[in-house]
């Protein structure tokens with residue numbers, strides 16, 4: 409674990425392999441897919457804590473988070489823990505709402521389920537979903553992008569930069 | 583590098599309680615450097631024995647740079663600093679101070695600020711309050727003191743901030759229940775403690791019990807170095823031996839012999855004065871070094887050589 413952390417770029421996100429032992433009394437879990445093995449593992453341990461709130465079927469796609477979820481994140485007290493379980497896009501959409509509510513990174517456990525992640529095109533600002541590939545075409549400006557390891561927590565996306573400096577634009581110049 | 587000193591005049595001395603005095607320091611010309619809430623300055627006090635350097639929190643409103651205000655509690659076992667301030671320093675005197683530095687700034691992302699003060703530890707929070715009011719921040723202040731002795735500014739505070747102020751007078755057996763207080767703070771709260779060491783430890787204990795992340799806890803050590811026993815220290819590279827007396831710190835002894843060590847808090851928290859030692863037993867009193875680092879390094883502003891052992895510094 410330790411060496412893996414040291415080798416990572418500081419801007420590369422890190423995900424937990426499992427849920428750590430918690431001293432918190434309250435655990436809030438935000439789960440994308442309750443059937444996923446990681447979610448099942450998480451759900452099996454939530455009962456061990458005195459207070460637990462499980463949030464599923466979360467509306468997050470459009471960058472708008474359920475008021476119910478937002479309320480739950482705002483109305484707890486310090487000392488609670490938050491587990492976010494889903495693909496990278498889901499994780500960072502939830503992370504951003506939690507951060508705004510005042511949660512710190514060491515109060516959250518991020519459990520990644522799938523390799524779906526967001527790619528941000530630095531040329532036109534478009535965000536699209538990709539898998540583990542290192543190259544992709546921007547769906548908006550058609551530039552061929554190289555997927556860098558650099559991750560922006562604010563955008564919840566990896567930076568995509570023009571693969572070929574001689575081909576800085578796709579079809580049409582925007 | 584030593585920061586350039588500023589000459590100021592003591593323009594007002596005001597007795598706040600039996601043991602607490604407030605000093606207003608004004609510039610010789612113009613205005614003083616700006617500062618942020620929670621900043622402190624170092625005063626250089628020309629006592630009869632030596633020049634003492636003492637750090638004090640600025641309690642005035644950061645928006646006002648026409649003067650600085652500090653408050654000093656007379657410490658019973660004073661090494662001379664607070665005694666000098668109380669007995670010798672008067673209006674019209676000139677002093678040298680360092681520009682303000684901040685080791686205790688409020689967290690700008692906090693959604694709620696929880697301040698806990700013990701006695702004279704109220705001072706940095708006076709500058710916080712001015713700023714929080716101006717920025718309409720969410721905050722509350724819990725202030726524990728001994729009525730009539732260390733209850734500095736309590737009347738003013740009651741008038742200005744009654745709804746957000748909670749006071750605990752030990753004379754009236756009013757107790758601050760930290761466990762209860764920290765079990766019930768909204769997510770996004772940061773807690774700040776300034777006061778005696780036992781208050782800080784009690785807050786830390788209650789915070790741990792309630793599973794607070796350590797990054798939400800901030801504290802200011804304003805006490806400075808405690809006296810200890812006299813010891814000897816060798817400076818390996820300078821080929822010098824110094825005697826450190828019981829009532830001075832190792833840092834003060836080094837400075838007195840012409841060895842300048844960078845320093846900021848003089849209270850074992852900022853990490854500026856870190857010094858490597860090669861031999862000897864150390865009484866570590868800092869709150870900065872990890873246990874592993876303490877086997878090779880020490881903070882001379884607070885830590886001392888053990889009496890009887892030969893301390894050798896890599897200086």
Ligand code: FES
Nearest residue numbers: 848852853855883
């Ligand atoms: S001066 Fe800050 S730790 Fe010594």
